[in-house]
Amino acid sequence: xxxxxxxxxxxxxxxxxxxxxxxxxxxxxxxxxxxxxxxxxxxxxxxxxxxxxxxxxxxxxxxxxxxxxxxxxxxxxxxxxxxxxxxxxxxxxxxxxxxxxxxxxxxxxxxxxxxxxxxxxxxxxxxxxxxxxxxxxxxxxxxxxxxxxxxxxxxxxxxxxxxxxxxxxxxxxxxxxxxxxxxxxxxxxxxxxxxxxxxxxxxxxxxxxxxxxxxxxxxxxxxxxxxxxxxxxxxxxxxxxxxxxxxxxxxxxxxxxxxxxxxxxxxxxxxxxxxxxxxxxxxxxxxxxxxxxxxxxxxxxxxxxxxxxxxxxxxxxxxxxxxxxxxxxxxxx
Numbered sequence: 011x012x013x014x015x016x017x018x019x020x021x022x023x024x025x026x027x028x029x030x031x032x033x034x035x036x037x038x039x040x041x042x043x044x045x046x047x048x049x050x051x052x053x054x055x056x057x058x059x060x061x062x063x064x065x066x067x068x069x070x071x072x073x074x075x076x077x078x079x080x081x082x083x084x085x086x087x088x089x090x091x092x093x094x095x096x097x098x099x100x101x102x103x104x105x106x107x108x109x110x111x112x113x114x115x116x117x118x119x120x121x122x123x124x125x126x127x128x129x130x131x132x133x134x135x136x137x138x139x140x141x142x143x144x145x146x147x148x149x150x151x152x153x154x155x156x157x158x159x160x161x162x163x164x165x166x167x168x169x170x171x172x173x174x175x176x177x178x179x180x181x182x183x184x185x186x187x188x189x190x191x192x193x194x195x196x197x198x199x200x201x202x203x204x205x206x207x208x209x210x211x212x213x214x215x216x217x218x219x220x221x222x223x224x225x226x227x228x229x230x231x232x233x234x235x236x237x238x239x240x241x242x243x244x245x246x247x248x249x250x251x252x253x254x255x256x257x258x259x260x261x262x263x264x265x266x267x268x269x270x271x272x273x274x275x276x277x278x279x280x281x282x283x284x285x286x287x288x289x290x291x292x293x294x295x296x297x298x299x300x301x302x303x304x305x306x307x308x309x310x311x312x313x314x315x316x317x318x319x320x321x322x323x324x325x326x327x328x329x330x331x332x333x334x335x336x337x338x339x340x341x342x343x
Contacts, residue, residue: 038068039244043231044076044091047182048274050201050286051124052229054296055095056271058255066254067247077183079153086113092237093248095119097154098227098302098310099319101329106321113232115330117249117300120229122220123158124295125149126204128189128197128213136216138166145175147194150182154228155219157317159198162222164316189213201286202278209282221293226310227302228295238331249334252300253342260298264288300335302326 041064045052055073058064064071074091076082079100086094087104094100094113101113133140141163148170149155156178160170170176180188189197190212198219199207207213231252238245259267268284275283290296304326314320 038070039247040070040072041093041244041248042072042074042091043093043095044074044082044085045095046075046079046082046097046229047077048075049124050271050275050278050283051120051290051295052095053267053271053287053290054119054252054255054259056274057258057267058251060270060273061255061258063251063254063258064248067251069244069247069251083113086232086234087111092241092244093231093233095229095231098230098232098307098329099154099157099314101230101232102311102314102320102324105324105329111234111236112329114235114238115227115230115232115302116238116245116332116334117231117252118227118229118297118302118335119231119252120295121225121227121297121306122293122295123155123223123226123228124290125155125159125198125200125219126215126289127217127219128199128204128207129216130195130213132214133216138163138168138217141168141196142173143175144195145177145193146170147180147185147189147197148176148178149185149198151178152317152319153182154313155198155200157313157319158219158223158226158228161313161316162219165222201289202275202282205282205285205289218293220295223313224309225294225303226306226313230302231300242334246334246337249300250338250342253335253338256296256298256300257342259291259296264291267291299339301332301339302330302335304330 076085079096082094082096083100083104085091098115101115105112148159163170177194186199186203204215264284264287267287268280272283307326311323
């Protein structure tokens, strides 16, 4: 009797698994995504979830925020996630360490830096030379925000180490509060902190590092080369969903985009979300297709080289696989 009961339970369990794995479009595949931070900067990713684009492709995504590029990459390498949303520079750092299973960039999400220069008062007609001699609260050394920031400063003939009192030993999560409490005359901030500060009168955006540093593969979906090799169909479906979301964001209004991403920012005022979406959309930060462009890749290498963080230039083809992006563009109209 026990054997029969066990057999029945086993059949029921198997049936439940099969039912859970099947939807209208056939088999549903679970994909775990690790994002380096929760940010409106990644609006198309949340759109892909809330508008059902991943689901349309037969994917059940589980999104986890893993603060810090190093931690996100470590989780990817250990198998804790299948896909990482992180800066392309992390794949280059990994390559420089001599890995046998590199992280491959397969779908771009953002194409500019996402930080802004914030001052304590409005500065109409701001000139970059006004920064010289000031105390500047920057981002973490070696991270893409800081490298893009330094690249911009050097472009305007400012030596960050010599011409500024540069502070960059404050944790990412505490930079905004440090400025609010009186540290620094200028600060490099992500959204929504910049817009929140403007609303509260604590700071004012006077320039965009995204505009100044140009287009580059700032945030990209990547997976281990070994995973892509064994799961090309899954990566294609994933990239299809990303492209659908990118096209949706491109076509829709700021109001519609804000409504689509709000479930991921329940504690953020809708007007702030709208202001952030508008700012990023206006300056072209959201990539409109998943292709990791070679010209943008080389710009990234230039930024890293200027910051002294690049041992040697890494060829685009070594860490980028655009097959899935190209196919998505060809097949999705």
